[in-house]
Amino acid sequence: MNxxxxxxxxxxxxxxxxxxxELVFAAKAGSTFGYALIWVFAFATIGIIxxxxxxxxxxxxxxxxxxxxxxxxxxxxLGLVTLIASVISSLITCAAEVGGxxxxxxxxxGAPYLILAVGLTVALIASIWVIPFEWIxxxxxxxxxxxxxxxxxLVAIHPPWHQIASGFVPQVPKGLTxxxxxxxxxxxxxxxxxxxxxxxxxxxxxxxxxEGWSVKDLLTNRLTSILGMGLGSxxxxxxxxxxxxxxxxxNVDPEIPGTxxxxxxxxxxxxxxxxxxxxxxxxxxxxAVETCLANAYSxxxxxxxxxxxxxxxxxxxxxxxxxxxxxxxxxxxxxxGVDVMTLVEFAILFSILVLPLTYLxxxxxxxxxxxxxxxxxxxxxxxxxxxxxxxxxCAAIAALPLYFLTSGGNG
Amino acid sequence: MRAPxxxxxxxxxxxxxxxxxxxxYIKQARSIGAEWALVNEQAQADQxxxxxxxxxxxxxxxxxxxxxxxxxxxxxxxGAEIRTLLAEPADAAPETLRGHVNKLKRIEDQLESA
Numbered sequence: 363m364n365x366x367x368x369x370x371x372x373x374x375x376x377x378x379x380x381x382x383x384e385l386v387f388a389a390k391a392g393s394t395f396g397y398a399l400i401w402v403f404a405f406a407t408i409g410i411i412x413x414x415x416x417x418x419x420x421x422x423x424x425x426x427x428x429x430x431x432x433x434x435x436x437x438x439x440l441g442l443v444t445l446i447a448s449v450i451s452s453l454i455t456c457a458a459e460v461g462g463x464x465x466x467x468x469x470x471x472g473a474p475y476l477i478l479a480v481g482l483t484v485a486l487i488a489s490i491w492v493i494p495f496e497w498i499x500x501x502x503x504x505x506x507x508x509x510x511x512x513x514x515x516l517v518a519i520h521p522p523w524h525q526i527a528s529g530f531v532p533q534v535p536k537g538l539t540x541x542x543x544x545x546x547x548x549x550x551x552x553x554x555x556x557x558x559x560x561x562x563x564x565x566x567x568x569x570x571x572x573e574g575w576s577v578k579d580l581l582t583n584r585l586t587s588i589l590g591m592g593l594g595s596x597x598x599x600x601x602x603x604x605x606x607x608x609x610x611x612x613n614v615d616p617e618i619p620g621t622x623x624x625x626x627x628x629x630x631x632x633x634x635x636x637x638x639x640x641x642x643x644x645x646x647x648x649x650a651v652e653t654c655l656a657n658a659y660s661x662x663x664x665x666x667x668x669x670x671x672x673x674x675x676x677x678x679x680x681x682x683x684x685x686x687x688x689x690x691x692x693x694x695x696x697x698x699g700v701d702v703m704t705l706v707e708f709a710i711l712f713s714i715l716v717l718p719l720t721y722l723x724x725x726x727x728x729x730x731x732x733x734x735x736x737x738x739x740x741x742x743x744x745x746x747x748x749x750x751x752x753x754x755x756c757a758a759i760a761a762l763p764l765y766f767l768t769s770g771g772n773g
Numbered sequence: 774m775r776a777p778x779x780x781x782x783x784x785x786x787x788x789x790x791x792x793x794x795x796x797x798y799i800k801q802a803r804s805i806g807a808e809w810a811l812v813n814e815q816a817q818a819d820q821x822x823x824x825x826x827x828x829x830x831x832x833x834x835x836x837x838x839x840x841x842x843x844x845x846x847x848x849x850x851x852g853a854e855i856r857t858l859l860a861e862p863a864d865a866a867p868e869t870l871r872g873h874v875n876k877l878k879r880i881e882d883q884l885e886s887a
Contacts, residue, residue: 472824613807618832621808631820772797
């Protein structure tokens with residue numbers, strides 16, 4: 363294990379953890395329910411750590427990416443249903459990320475939003491084409507570390523630390539009306555969905571194969587999952603806590619993503635604002651790249667095409683055409699003028715519906731001793747895996763009714 | 774039997790009109806007004822870049838227009854309040870904007886407790 367590689371891997375995971383959905387829902391959750399939803403972020407983070415570690419382990423031991431397994435485990439018909447659902451979910455997510463990046467660049471430059479969306483899509487495509495795979499994830503993740511300004515801003519505003527600490531204890535605030543309880547439920551489901559987005563697992567496991575992981579990388583996989591995602595989640599929790607402190611009392615329920623940047627501007631002024639916007643820009647741009655590649659990986663793996671960015675683009679032509687086409691499709695959605703916040707809500711809804719189908723085959727395979735040998739799930743991974751599978755199953759059932767009954771969390 | 778009833782309840786929730794259906798847009802407008810006030814307050818204290826302030830004003834105004842045009846009862850008291858808020862200049866004083874926010878918040882609380 364190379365310590366430099368490990369540190370870079372962990373820092374990349376930290377910088378790449380927050381995407382547009384987490385940004386939006388962390389800020390909204392804090393302003394609406396104070397610190398009471400911090401535990402949901404922590405809880406969902408353990409879930410994504412469990413499944414990321416599992417998918418990385420399967421990639422290292424069995425050399426099988428998630429979608430390949432899905433087709434074999436679920437059968438062709440159910441596998442195809444899962445593929446279609448996950449492609450729709452990741453495409454909407456990618457559109458939300460592309461729209462989000464264009465919006466953030468609009469706050470930085472003032473250039474027209476739709477022109478920025480077109481220019482950014484071209485730039486993102488060029489970056490995937492030109493940069494070697496290892497550095498695609500790494501450059502966006504490391505530059506996303508500007509987001510650390512949100513954690514510094516939280517410290518600078520002297521929040522009530524004891525209340526933040528008590529937010530880590532699972533709770534439902536007392537005295538809520540039925541409507542508020544439903545809204546709390548909707549936010550909880552949305553946060554679970556935003557943190558456990560299926561594209562993260564597709565991308566992580568395919569990335570492991572791209573980088574040629576083997577059993578000697580299992581410790582790196584475990585540490586990257588636990589430390590990288592755990593620390594990344596603290597950034598999202600910082601946004602939630604600052605929002606509870608600054609936005610809740612001011613009657614602000616952030617309706618546009620740019621409002622979150624005020625959290626850094628209030629204590630640090632213009633430089634705080636610029637660092638926050640740069641961090642948001644790179645983190646969300648990284649998520650746009652990951653969702654698009656994850657989608658192309660899924661399609662290519664399902665149909666058995668040659669895939670991977672470790673190959674030259676023309677060596678895997680169908681894979682290359684797919685990820686470019688997906689970026690263009692995401693841009694086309696943005697160009698219809700649909701609101702980014704609406705895209706975020708749809709991305710959350712579709713993703714939670716796909717989550718159980720994503721995690722079931724992974725759970726079955728990672729626990730299969732015939733396939734994984736001594737590296738199959740142990741008792742802890744097994745219990746946590748099935749527990750979180752039940753959680754995402756319940757969340758998937760509750761998501762649509764909660765969305766309609768609460769008008770997408772707006773009461 | 775329960776499943777169709779559940780679907781009916783969801784449809785009713787999604788298709789209703791009147792003040793309760795407008796509540797989400799009132800909340801949206803109240804929040805946008807409060808965001809606008811916060812932006813102007815920080816801009817006055819020279820904490821923000823002018824580009825950010827201009828962009829935020831544009832997006833906040835767009836959001837407010839959408840909320841206003843989505844109301845099922847635009848001739849109501851809250852409809853008028855949202856239009857008054859929308860008519861404020863971009864660099865309106867934070868106190869003025871918060872005055873509108875407080876009025877919308879009172880209407881929102883009344884509707885929620887009804």
